[in-house]
Amino acid sequence: MGDxxxxxxxxxxxxxxxxLAQVFAGNRExxxxxxxxxxxxxxxxxxxxxxxxxxxxxxxxxxxDIRAIFQSVAATLIRSVGGAAGPLYGTFFLRAAAxxxxxTALGAADVVALFxxxxxxxxxxxxxxxxxxxxxxxxxxxxxxxxxxxxGGSDIAxxxxxxxxxxxxxxxxxxxxxxxxxxxxxxxxxxxxxxDPGATSSCLLLQAAARTWRL
Amino acid sequence: MKKLINxxxxxxxxxxxxxxxxxxxxxxxxxxxxxxxxxxxPIQGKVAVISGGGSGHEPMHGGFxxxxxxxxxxxxxxxxxPTPDQMEAATCAVNGGAGVLHIVxxxxxxxxxxxxAAELCQSRGIEVRSVVVNDDVAVEDSLYxxxxxxxxxxxxxEKICGAAAARxxxxxxxxxxxxxxVANGRSMGLALSPCTVxxxxxxxxxxxxDEIEMGIGIHGEPGRKRMPLLPARELVAxxxxxxxxxxxxxxxxxxxxxxxxxxxxxxxxxxxxxGELDRLLNARHITPTRSLxxxxxxxxxxxxxxxxxxxxxxxxxxxxxxxxxxxxxxWGI
Numbered sequence: 144m145g146d147x148x149x150x151x152x153x154x155x156x157x158x159x160x161x162x163l164a165q166v167f168a169g170n171r172e173x174x175x176x177x178x179x180x181x182x183x184x185x186x187x188x189x190x191x192x193x194x195x196x197x198x199x200x201x202x203x204x205x206x207x208d209i210r211a212i213f214q215s216v217a218a219t220l221i222r223s224v225g226g227a228a229g230p231l232y233g234t235f236f237l238r239a240a241a242x243x244x245x246x247t248a249l250g251a252a253d254v255v256a257l258f259x260x261x262x263x264x265x266x267x268x269x270x271x272x273x274x275x276x277x278x279x280x281x282x283x284x285x286x287x288x289x290x291x292x293x294x295g296g297s298d299i300a301x302x303x304x305x306x307x308x309x310x311x312x313x314x315x316x317x318x319x320x321x322x323x324x325x326x327x328x329x330x331x332x333x334x335x336x337x338x339d340p341g342a343t344s345s346c347l348l349l350q351a352a353a354r355t356w357r358l
Numbered sequence: 359m360k361k362l363i364n365x366x367x368x369x370x371x372x373x374x375x376x377x378x379x380x381x382x383x384x385x386x387x388x389x390x391x392x393x394x395x396x397x398x399x400p401i402q403g404k405v406a407v408i409s410g411g412g413s414g415h416e417p418m419h420g421g422f423x424x425x426x427x428x429x430x431x432x433x434x435x436x437x438x439x440p441t442p443d444q445m446e447a448a449t450c451a452v453n454g455g456a457g458v459l460h461i462v463x464x465x466x467x468x469x470x471x472x473x474x475a476a477e478l479c480q481s482r483g484i485e486v487r488s489v490v491v492n493d494d495v496a497v498e499d500s501l502y503x504x505x506x507x508x509x510x511x512x513x514x515x516e517k518i519c520g521a522a523a524a525r526x527x528x529x530x531x532x533x534x535x536x537x538x539x540v541a542n543g544r545s546m547g548l549a550l551s552p553c554t555v556x557x558x559x560x561x562x563x564x565x566x567x568d569e570i571e572m573g574i575g576i577h578g579e580p581g582r583k584r585m586p587l588l589p590a591r592e593l594v595a596x597x598x599x600x601x602x603x604x605x606x607x608x609x610x611x612x613x614x615x616x617x618x619x620x621x622x623x624x625x626x627x628x629x630x631x632x633g634e635l636d637r638l639l640n641a642r643h644i645t646p647t648r649s650l651x652x653x654x655x656x657x658x659x660x661x662x663x664x665x666x667x668x669x670x671x672x673x674x675x676x677x678x679x680x681x682x683x684x685x686x687x688x689w690g691i
Contacts, residue, residue, distance in 0.1 A: 183437065185438065221443070221474060222391075222441050222443045223441070224441075225434060225435065225438045225439055225440070225441050225467065225471070226439055226467040227467040227470055229441060229467075229470075229471065230442070230470035230471055230473070230474050231470065233474070234474075268470055268474075269466075323503065324466065324504055325466045325504055326465070326466060326504070328503040328504045329497060329503060329504070329507075329575075331503075
């Protein structure tokens with residue numbers, strides 16, 4: 144099993160998703176409280192519902208390969224989350240699935256390609272720009288950091304560590320921003336001073352990958 | 359919280375079951391996924407018109423399903439967008455081969471979920487066009503917001519597009535007509551009291567005895583400003599002036615004027631508001647050629663009202679007057 148040191152397998156992907164279910168259950172109140180301040184107080188509830196539905200679906204209908212796993216995750220999130228987070232995270236996994244087509248294990252370049260495709264999907268679906276106080280303010284810096292780490296020859300753990308650290312910095316950087324997308328934008332200046340709930344859940348997603356995919 | 363419900367989590371489903379039981383000749387409700395459809399759909403060769411959005415705005419949208427208006431409606435949880443699988447299933451169920459129009463209110467979640475649904479339907483070979491309603495003058499429309507909310511004009515767009523589809527207009531024409539309605543409709547609302555989402559159990563904001571919230575949306579969220587309660591004549595003038603200046607409406611215009619209740623305001627007050635509006639419009643030489651007064655796009659039990667004005671022409675008026683048979687709107691049949 145020497146290749147486990149260089150690649151994320153189907154089992155590794157399933158482990159990440161299981162960790163995400165725990166992470167979103169554990170952060171349900173925090174995400175909902177952040178959303179209460181500038182949104183409609185349901186982001187934690189929706190994320191927990193979505194990722195626990197993912198676990199149920201994966202257990203009931205185990206997909207054959209990595210691509211099929213991500214397709215199943217996408218379909219479940221789109222069906223069960225609702226609001227804006229459902230289509231955004233659903234699109235993330237839909238594009239990730241396409242990036243993993245034909246792969247039985249993901250090497251360093253594949254992991255970066257997975258996030259690049261997924262984050263590109265979020266950007267296209269939500270049409271947000273950096274600085275709008277959204278998920279992208281965590282995801283885009285993370286992608287840049289992961290790309291740089293991969294080009295510098297880092298292994299998967301190194302790439303994800305850099306990505307998670309950049310996501311966290313990006314998440315914290317949303318606090319002084321004024322929202323320009325989503326329901327928070329109706330608040331205008333009153334959205335300043337609050338951490339964006341979407342950037343927070345995106346940061347949790349990256350951190351979970353970095354914790355899980357230590358090969 | 360004092361509501362006529364069994365369990366907060368079943369409130370939407372239980373209410374839809376009641377809608378189906380009350381109007382079996384007009385519509386039926388499917389539950390997995392959830393959507394309301396015309397009892398006689400699909401109508402072969404007719405463009406189908408579909409809308410959807412969070413629940414809590416009844417009779418919108420399920421109460422507008424029926425002959426001459428919507429072919430299907432997709433209700434989400436209270437104040438939460440429905441999911442694409444609902445729109446996809448509804449679109450497939452009512453598609454009569456002439457394409458399907460989605461009427462979408464401009465909220466981030468609704469836009470994205472309908473967009474995904476449209477992609478899913480196109481990939482099945484069903485032609486879909488979308489019309490986005492964004493008529494709320496209380497929200498500043500700029501690059502720095504999600505844009506104006508979709509409110510009262512949605513009701514008028516659903517009626518007029520539904521009539522056009524019934525007349526046999528093709529998909530492009532029905533969609534163009536929907537966009538024309540949106541371009542010529544403007545709304546503004548106020549709240550006298552907040553509302554409570556059943557699953558949340560407490561109100562979205564709190565108002566003092568003599569306070570109102572001006573410029574509200576339809577989700578129990580705070581509005582443009584908080585101000586003291588004034589005589590109805592002055593409140594109507596503030597709302598109407600904001601609407602008239604925005605389009606702008608001009609002397610000689612003919613309009614459809616809707617005074618809509620937010621759910622907790624009696625008809626006596628809504629007609630009083632309509633009377634003030636009618637007087638104001640006539641003084642400006644703007645003619646309210648048609649009127650609609652009642653609860654059409656609500657926010658649960660919120661007290662308050664909204665005003666919608668749609669600048670019309672002969673074609674729009676004639677489509678407005680066409681027969682309609684739905685639980686909440688019916689005439690000419």
